[in-house]
Amino acid sequence: MGAQSLGAIFIRVTNLENSIPFYSALGLRFRGIEEWDPGRGATFFLAPDHDGFPLMTLIESDQVQVVDYPSYNLNSTHVRDMYRDLELSGYKLKPIEEWTSPWNHHIMFDVQDPDGHLINIIEVIPIQAEASELSS
16 A cells, blocks of 8 residues: 555646747657646656656646755756757756766756756766675
């Protein structure tokens, strides 16, 4: 019993037509716009194009609250390429940062959506344990 997986992330935006191209540029797959009561929502797939995987849904609202830190991150395997593409498209980016934990090397940056929401894009590269550590 209990939660089994993430179902969806909901993000309030002021204008779906301004936000859809941005989230598509992040590599998310746009499913469509739905009429809700009240307002409209736009859904994106975060994984293969079928239900059962987490979704990201933009909710059009005149009550958008932006915080000054990312509320979530998106995994990528090509962070530097993604950064370059977003920069060339004119999106607002924070510089790439790198850091290492005992288990992984991290390459990441934050990008700002049209309403000012920060999204963290991260690449996590596992650090291979040395042979002597594996045999211990």
